[in-house]
Amino acid sequence: MTEYTVRDAFYDYCRRVGMTTIFGNPGSTELKMFTDWPDDFEYVLALQETVAVAAAAGHALGTGRAGLASLHSAGGVGHSLGAVFNAYRDRVPVVIIAGQQGRAMLPYRPFLGADEPAEFPRPYVKSSLQPARAEDVPVALAEAHRIAMTHPRGPVFLSIPEDDWDKPAEPVEVREVRGDFSASPEALAELAEALNTARNPVLVVGSGVDDEQAMPQVVELAERTRSHVWISPLSGRSGFDETHELFRGFLPPVREHIVGRLAEHDLIVVLGAQVFAYHVHGEGPFVPEGARLFHLDCDPKQVAWSPTGTSLLTTIKPAVTSLLGLIDDGAADRLGRTAPEPRGLPATPAATEPMDVGLVLDGIRAALPEGTVIVEEVPSYRDAFHARIPINQSGGFLTTGSGALGWGLPLAVGRALEAAQAGTGERIALVIGDGSMMYSVQALWTAAQHDVPLTILILNNSGYGAVKALGRRLGMQNPPGSDIPELDFATVAAGLGVPGRRIGSPDELDKALAESLAHSGPYLLDITVASDNSPMYQPWAQ
Incomplete structure (x- = not known):
């Protein structure tokens, strides 16, 4: 034997x-x-x-x-x-x-x-x-x-x-560990009372909501309390229907700017995110004066070091489900809570060469089939991406919540491989910058070998646009090492087995997008876009 x-x-x-x-x-x-x-x-x-x-x-x-x-x-x-x-x-x-x-x-x-x-x-x-x-x-x-x-x-x-590997061993039992857990009934009752009595509550939604597929419950909570909803700074996923009338947008990773955006609210409920992720240093309070903050998250470390508020150690779905049973449905009308003005979409920029990134993103939004999973790694244009391509499905948006580049392309390859294995018919769309693309370009070969259903859309501005934008914030016009001209991604992709083309004219955009999304296997579109000359994280204004 x-x-x-x-x-x-x-x-x-x-x-x-x-x-x-x-x-x-x-x-x-x-x-x-x-x-x-x-x-x-x-x-x-x-x-x-x-x-x-x-x-x-x-x-x-x-x-x-x-x-x-x-x-x-x-x-x-x-x-x-x-x-x-x-x-x-x-x-x-x-x-x-x-x-x-x-x-x-x-x-x-x-x-x-x-x-x-x-x-x-x-x-x-x-x-x-x-x-x-x-x-x-x-x-x-x-x-x-x-x-x-x-x-x-x-x-x-x-x-x-x-x-x-060759040593003798015994089989190991597969045991079930049930990972969902909820805060105490007393803690949830306190939060529910705050939601029932607040003048103007707001929800801040993080990746934890999408991770637990709790979007339907959070949408219901927002509707029944008539709470405005923001997505947490630099969130790696969406977690809320961005076409919903209660959705306000994405909080910036700057302390004063967050306080400004939340200034009208007396109750802040953070769900599945830290309080808060900052990219540049700021001063002053963490929340508006007089506002009360509750923080729900499943990570003991997060709730331990959060700088303000009351933290509830809990997974999101069971906690929100319990909260829904404690909400006073008449409170929103009685307290005169109102929905915000509709966000709408920004106007489409004029057709120019090189193309304005807003024009390209509007073209992508129009071309994407319903239900497409979008992976994003384009830090130069992330604000424009969020403003122009709203996500309305659980699991429909993936990016890095930490900022280490090189994640987007292979993440999209792995997600597309799963779609191919499962036979779901899903196509994954990756929107990525030229700088980000070069961190893990080898993943194109893996995509080609497995013929994954993936469209790669490179917004190519010939540089590290996010570095330049942060430099302008610090008074530098062109930081050294931030230009990367003459990268030919279509040729690189062809050498790794992925077909593609480069475009730079508005006249080519719609047809090229349609072809890239209709392709059965991986396809790369290298799109020349104009540089954005504004600084990153500009001061907030209403």
Whole structure:
């Protein structure tokens, strides 16, 4: 009888929890893992480790299960850390395994060995471990998976010496961990009373709402309390119907500007976001004078360091569901609460060459089929994107909530691969900047190899527009190193197996967008746009 090994236990456990797609870039210390590769697993080769982790994250966001990424020792883990950081900040469950030299070699600092593997990815993983014994690997895998999938979800790390795979082991039980939990009835009753008596309440919605698919409950809460709704600064997802009459927009990551936008409200309820994410330093209070703040989030760390307000440690969906049973439906009329003026869409700019980015974004909005999932990594034009392309479906918008570039393209590839595997007919659209594109351009090859349903729309302004905008805020007109001219993305894409073209004229836009979205596999459109010469985060004005 063949001996049951660590390898057998590993694949059996992954199979039972639905982690049968492995994203990786192999090295010598991973080869023994691949012995007798199981037919029901798919290995998705990434040409760089950032791509592997981000694509696993995109796949996880599509399936609702943990993604699985395989990396190489210390160097490969080092390459991936920008994506690990994003997965941690954006609460995406990814089980990351890394090869390690054999245990007998470790005392001698071997070539390609990791000296302190469990320390390397910290603090941006929920757990990190190299098991003490080979037979402990399956148990450690099961624990890591449970930690990844427990709120707040996030990446976990496991270093596995290469000679562990052939050692004897025991099967590991798949246990259920129910991760939803709610604040105490007394705390929710206090919040409900505040919502029932406030003059003008406002909800600030974060990624946690979308993560728990709680948008319907939050929309109902907003409607029944007639609360205005903002999305939290630099949110990695949407979480509210942006076409709804109660939706006000996106809070900027500047303290004074947030206070200005919330000045009319006496009650602020933050759902599934931190209080608040800032990008530049500001002064003064965190909330308007006299306003009361409640903060609902499932992360003990977030609720511990929040600078103001009353925090309720809770997952969002059960808490909001409970709140709905405590809301006084007559309070909104009795207190004279009113809906805001409709936001509307900005006017479409005139056709020019190079094209105004607003014209291009309006063209994208008109061309996108209903239900398209949009991934965004265009920091130069994120405000314009949000103003012109409203999201109205749960899971319909993905970006980085942490700011580490190189996430968008492989995230979109992984999400598109999941759509292809599931046969949903979804097409993923990536709106990305030329600077962002170059951080993980290798992901185009993976997209081509798997023929994923992905349209890549590059807003090409020949530079790091966000860096220039922040420079102008500081009085610098053109910071050094912020120009990146003469990048030919259509040629690069063709070399990696993805068809595409470059356009610069308004006359070409509509037809090119239609062709890119109708293509069955990946397609890239490199769109020349004019630079925006305004500073980032301009002072707020009504």
